[in-house]
Amino acid sequence: MPPLSVDISPLTPSAKVERRNYEEEDDETGFEEGRLPPLLLADPEKILKPKLDFFLGSGITGPVMVKMLSSYPALFKSSLTKQVIPSFDFLKSFVRTNENINAALRRSAQVLHATDARLQGTLVPNISILRNHGIPESRIIWLIITQARTLMLMPDQFSKVVKTVEGFGFDPLSSAFIIAVRVKTGMSRSTWERKLEVYRRVGWSEDEILTAFKKQPMCMMISEKKIKRTLEFVAKELGTKTSDICQCPNVLLLSFERRIVPRCAVMQVLISRNLFRKDFSLNSVMLCNELDFLRKFVTKYQEEAPEALMAYQGRRALLGSDIGSEDCGETVML
Known part of the structure; x- marks a missing residue:
């Protein structure tokens, strides 16, 4: 490896x-600064x-x-x-x-x-590279839909990325493989190294970083600030080690304010009342939808721990988020 x-x-x-x-x-609504004026000079009838x-x-x-x-x-x-x-x-x-x-x-x-010529020199051979590595057609189509420009790399460079991902131990048949290719092609070496260093600084070993990356390649796309903030907050609030979170890296992709903070507040209450052990599954708490979370972790314990609901409502109200709203975006959960 x-x-x-x-x-x-x-x-x-x-x-x-x-x-x-x-x-x-x-x-989503603004134009990129400095790029639109030349377009306005174009002949609308002949060009646009x-x-x-x-x-x-x-x-x-x-x-x-x-x-x-x-x-x-x-x-x-x-x-x-x-x-x-x-x-x-x-x-x-x-x-x-x-x-x-x-x-x-x-x-x-x-x-x-x-x-x-550019298509024939990049997309066509790069698609062939993926096929030769056993990537299913459905995964290739997904990559074209979500980020076709990934396939615009020169084939020798793209092949190097694919071989690197394969060397990390990803299964070519899995969705994680093609997502990892997408992540690696979109990140410079210096940015990749900075992300690795953030994980190292919060206590993760090389094996733990690789474990998280293989479970959720998008964990390397998160800002360095959010990586540190989320890992340190969850570890502190729930009394766990930051390295334990490498087994559930999807948590890093969730909204810090709308999901992580309120749910940690509830689990703090339940743990303090001995209704949950500290070694509970973080995935089961953080990844379920809001209605399931309320049913499993709040209303179920409303008699033993009525303050759980108050903690949840209080944190969400403080952060300006209404109960019933959900995280949104194009994040791929694995």
């Missing part, structure tokens, strides 16, 4: 993963209208076109016949449905900027 610190060259900007879902707020007509006629929805325009305005300067249409047809041949092509373009509009 290779060490976690694997030398993979820094990636081109077009291949980097959209860290905004994990590192900071994602502004043909592409908009093509997208509308091909089943691309208005909201997706707005997202494409705001995130990658250079697309509208691309050649319709030499870049946009061939790339669109290529993607559609894999993902098949309008729903899937909308999802793919919402996340990776820059793929439509590629020439046929």
Whole structure:
């Protein structure tokens, strides 16, 4: 098994993963500063209208076109016949449905900027690499839908990433394998090393970091601040070791304010009343939906520990979150 610190060259900007879902707020409505004005100078009849007509006629929805325009305005300067249409047809041949092509373009509009030569030089061989490693077609389609630009790496670099993930011990048939490929292709070596160092500083061994990564590869996409904050808070509130959480890394992907803090408050009460042992399953507490949590851990003990409900309501009210709301986003729970 290779060490976690694997030398993979820094990636081109077009291949980097959209860290905004994990590192900071994602502004769905604003345009990226400094990128829109050139587009406004384009001839609307000659440059914009043909592409908009093509997208509308091909089943691309208005909201997706707005997202494409705001995130990658250079697309509208691309050649319709030499870049946009061939790339669109290529993607559609894999993902098949309008729903899937909308999802793919919402996340990776820059793929439509590629020439046929670029597609044949990157996506085609990279898809072959995945197939040769035994990745199921459904997983490949999922990767195209969720982050097609992952496949825009040069094949030698992409092959190195796939072999690295395989060397970590991931099963090529599992969903975790393709997610790990997505994570590794979207992260520079320096960022990867910083994330490893955060986990080391909170007490995780190399084996524990690898355990967490294999269970939930997206744990490496979380901001360094949130990793430290979540691990230290859960360990302190529940009287456990930070290293114990490596067995349930999905917890790291949850909302700190809306889910982790209120549920830890309830478990503190139940543990103090000897209604639960400290070695309870963190997954069973944190990953169930809100109604199940209330039923299993709050209303069930309302006579023995009525303060559990007060603790839960108090924490959520303090944080401005209504009971009944749920965490949302595109996080993949494994």
